[in-house]
Amino acid sequence: MLISFNLVMALAAVPAALIARRAGPGRTAAVGLAVFAGAGLACGVADELSTLILARCVQALGGAAAVTAALELLPATVGSERRATVVWASAGATGAALGPALGGLLTELISWQSIFLLQVPVALAAAVPILSVARHEAATGIIEPELRQTGRPHLWANVALAMVSAAIAAALFLLVLLLIEGWRLSPIGAAIVVTVMPLAAILGSRLGPHVPDARARAAAGAILVSGGLGGLALLPSAKVVLTLPPQILVGIGLALVLSALTETALGGRAPQAIHGGWTISARHAGVVVGLLALTPVFTADIAQQREDAIDAGTAVILDSSVDPLLKLSLAQKISDRLDEEEGKVPTIGPAFEPLPENEDERAEVETLQDELQDQLDRGATHAFSPSFGLAALIGLLALIPIALSRRVDL
Amino acid sequence: MNVAGPSDGGNTRSWLLVGGSVVVALLLVGIYLAAGGASYTPEKTRDPCKHRPWTNPESLSDFANQFSISALDGAACELGVSREALAQALATPVAREQFLERYDISDAELARAIRASLLRTVDDAENAGALSPLLADPLRSTLKQIPLDQAIELVNDASSLLSNVQGFLGPAGELLEQLLP
Numbered sequence: 185m186l187i188s189f190n191l192v193m194a195l196a197a198v199p200a201a202l203i204a205r206r207a208g209p210g211r212t213a214a215v216g217l218a219v220f221a222g223a224g225l226a227c228g229v230a231d232e233l234s235t236l237i238l239a240r241c242v243q244a245l246g247g248a249a250a251v252t253a254a255l256e257l258l259p260a261t262v263g264s265e266r267r268a269t270v271v272w273a274s275a276g277a278t279g280a281a282l283g284p285a286l287g288g289l290l291t292e293l294i295s296w297q298s299i300f301l302l303q304v305p306v307a308l309a310a311a312v313p314i315l316s317v318a319r320h321e322a323a324t325g326i327i328e329p330e331l332r333q334t335g336r337p338h339l340w341a342n343v344a345l346a347m348v349s350a351a352i353a354a355a356l357f358l359l360v361l362l363l364i365e366g367w368r369l370s371p372i373g374a375a376i377v378v379t380v381m382p383l384a385a386i387l388g389s390r391l392g393p394h395v396p397d398a399r400a401r402a403a404a405g406a407i408l409v410s411g412g413l414g415g416l417a418l419l420p421s422a423k424v425v426l427t428l429p430p431q432i433l434v435g436i437g438l439a440l441v442l443s444a445l446t447e448t449a450l451g452g453r454a455p456q457a458i459h460g461g462w463t464i465s466a467r468h469a470g471v472v473v474g475l476l477a478l479t480p481v482f483t484a485d486i487a488q489q490r491e492d493a494i495d496a497g498t499a500v501i502l503d504s505s506v507d508p509l510l511k512l513s514l515a516q517k518i519s520d521r522l523d524e525e526e527g528k529v530p531t532i533g534p535a536f537e538p539l540p541e542n543e544d545e546r547a548e549v550e551t552l553q554d555e556l557q558d559q560l561d562r563g564a565t566h567a568f569s570p571s572f573g574l575a576a577l578i579g580l581l582a583l584i585p586i587a588l589s590r591r592v593d594l
Numbered sequence: 595m596n597v598a599g600p601s602d603g604g605n606t607r608s609w610l611l612v613g614g615s616v617v618v619a620l621l622l623v624g625i626y627l628a629a630g631g632a633s634y635t636p637e638k639t640r641d642p643c644k645h646r647p648w649t650n651p652e653s654l655s656d657f658a659n660q661f662s663i664s665a666l667d668g669a670a671c672e673l674g675v676s677r678e679a680l681a682q683a684l685a686t687p688v689a690r691e692q693f694l695e696r697y698d699i700s701d702a703e704l705a706r707a708i709r710a711s712l713l714r715t716v717d718d719a720e721n722a723g724a725l726s727p728l729l730a731d732p733l734r735s736t737l738k739q740i741p742l743d744q745a746i747e748l749v750n751d752a753s754s755l756l757s758n759v760q761g762f763l764g765p766a767g768e769l770l771e772q773l774l775p
Contacts, residue, residue: 391611400608404615411619418623418631429622437615489636496636498678502666508658515685559636566635 186357187472188237192244194468200245201252201461209256209457210317216249217314221307227300243303248464250307251276255450255460257317265456272460273446274389276467277439280349281385284356288375337462340589341449344402345466347582348441350474351409354575355434356381357475358482358568359416359427365486366564367422368531380428384435391440398444398451402586405441406579408433413576417569422561441582442467448589474578478571486567493563497532497556504552506545514552532556642670642677648722657724661715665749668711673699684746705742708749712737 204212223243230236258268290298356378363374388405395401412433419426446463453459497518501511517535536553540546646667651657663677670677675697683693694704716733719725725733740748 395607395611397605397608400612404611407612407615407619411615411622414619414623415626418626420626420629420631420634426626433619433622492636494682495639495676495678498681499637499639502663502677502681505656505659507655508662511659511662515681518685520686562634563636 187475189240189244190468190471190475192241193248194465194472196245196248197252197464197468198458198461200248201455201457203249204253204256204457205455208318208321209253210314210319210321213250213253213257213314214311214318216246216251216253217307217311219243219246220250221304221311222246224300224303224307228297228304246307248461250310251464252457252461256455256457257314259456269447269450269456270393270443273443273450274392274439276446276464277442278382278385278389280352280356280442280467281382281435281438284360285375285379285382288360288371288378292370292372292375335453335459337459338449338451338453338589340585341445342462342466344406344582344585344589345442345445345449345463346470346473347578347585348406348409348438348445349467349470350477351413351575351579351582352434352438352442353471353474354478354571354578355409355413355416355431355438358478358571358575359431361482362416362565362568363424363427366568367424367561369424377424377427378431380431381435381438384432385439388436388439389443391436392443398448399586399589401440401444402448402589403583405437405439405444406582406586408437409441410437410576410579412437413572413579417572417576419565419569422565445586445589474575478574481574482568482571485570486564489563489567493560496559496563500555500559501552504548504555506548506552510540510545510549514549518556532560639676639678642667642675642680648719648724651724657719660724661719662749664715664718665708665711668714669704669707669749672707672711673697673704684749690746701742705745708742708745709737709740712745712748 200212200216220243223239223246226239227236227243230239255268255272258272259265262268262271287299290296290302359378360374363369363377364371369377392401395404412430412435415430415433416427446460449463449466450456450459498515501514501518504511506514514535518532521532521535532553536549539549646664648660648664651660666677666681670680673680675693679693679697683690690704693699694701713734716725716730716737720727720730737745737748
């Protein structure tokens with residue numbers, strides 16, 4: 185579902201921008217937001233996965249139209265094309281960081297459907313101020329003519345955007361998975377934890393204006409994102425608090441790099457909507473490639489690590505000095521837990537209940553439970569390491585196109 | 595065409611930002627590495643073919659534990675699997691079926707490996723002085739006759755084996771605990 189949405193966004197962004205240029209940004213944005221809201225409603229009431237995926241694809245079409253047309257509308261609101269670029273780029277970066285946290289909160293507090301249903305009034309509210317522009321366009325029939333040739337998109341900035349987006353997608357997607365599937369946090373718990381990233385992104389967006397050189401901001405951002413991902417790949421323990429410093433780095437880094445690269449890609453180019461479309465396309469293509477490349481690595485690793493963790497846990501039980509009959513009973517209960525939570529990292533607490541009444545035996549069993557849990561935590565955490573490591577490498581490799589990119593004012 | 599470039603002050607800030615980012619990123623990775631991030635993995639399981647010396651059992655339960663582990667090691671070594679994989683397989687009939695299918699082992703091969711391992715374990719325990727010869731002989735006789743399901747039960751819980759022997763020894767079985775060194 186995640187891939188289908190991003191794929192459609194990647195494919196539709198530039199054509200949507202062309203439509204915005206021809207039909208008028210007001211009308212395109214209004215129609216885009218209406219489509220986005222309607223498809224969001226369909227997502228919220230979908231009772232089958234296929235319906236949900238189809239609705240998400242339609243939503244991506246509406247989103248592509250609204251986002252690219254918005255770039256054409258912004259200069260009139262914020263005063264200049266340059267300022268519009270900065271606002272548009274920052275909004276994109278903050279949105280990317282905020283999405284998973286907000287989605288997790290809504291899922292836990294209400295339901296997953298609420299994520300989509302909430303988008304309906306938000307999109308419609310956003311469409312209201314645009315309606316007057318759309319009406320004006322329809323009444324006058326005046327569509328701004330193409331001022332100049334569209335020109336080629338900024339290759340290196342867009343390549344870097346795609347690479348960095350692949351790395352950031354890993355950070356956002358895999359971290360949520362690690363917290364929920366690996367460390368067994370509730371979705372709301374995970375959402376609260378990953379809130380650190382958007383908060384750090386806000387900090388990063390404040391840092392940006394102090395450094396005018398977009399290439400330096402992009403390089404610093406890519407380094408911070410990679411450093412954060414490197415930290416996530418090398419977590420020394422399954423403790424939530426240890427994810428915070430890497431998240432801060434990723435959050436600040438993504439705000440810096442996404443906005444800097446978007447500004448670079450748009451700098452001196454016109455029409456803005458079309459080049460903005462290219463940046464949207466590059467970012468979402470990067471997410472798709474990132475997820476496609478990292479998911480098989482992650483899936484294979486989690487299966488292997490689960491097996492290794494269970495073996496290590498079995499060794500802990502076998503080598504313990506608890507009574508053999510108790511061992512046997514524990515082994516059977518743990519085996520049942522594994523069957524119940526097929527393919528997942530099991531919650532082993534229930535397998536140890538009820539605890540023995542004898543104090544010495546109880547202490548022994550509790551130690552055993554801690555040791556077994558430690559092995560499972562090690563396995564779950566380590567399963568994500570290669571994917572985080574690979575994402576960090578992609579982020580670092582983005583420094584090559586960043587070094588080759590140069591903002592050119594025509 | 596004008597290539598946008600930063601001013602001197604901006605240039606310094608650019609270098610500071612990039613340099614600072616490198617330092618912070620390296621610091622985080624370095625600290626996590628130093629804290630053991632690279633080795634935070636499940637512990638490696640030991641080679642079941644590696645000899646595990648017997649220690650003097652302090653109780654019947656301790657003897658049963660050592661006996662089970664030694665028997666598991668021996669059978670796992672013979673089957674070419676890890677001790678842990680075999681232990682998981684013997685926990686439930688379903689797990690055993692999955693294990694046999696995964697490693698392409700027949701019931702007869704499993705039975706042969708377990709029985710041979712149990713007998714060797716009795717020998718090892720006797721040789722190490724952990725099991726009295728007075729108990730070792732009846733244990734061997736019992737082991738040679740039992741079917742696979744009971745052999746598995748014995749690997750999982752060797753104390754039941756001693757209970758069997760206790761029954762076999764009759765009134766003398768009450769002295770069982772005393773017969774363990």
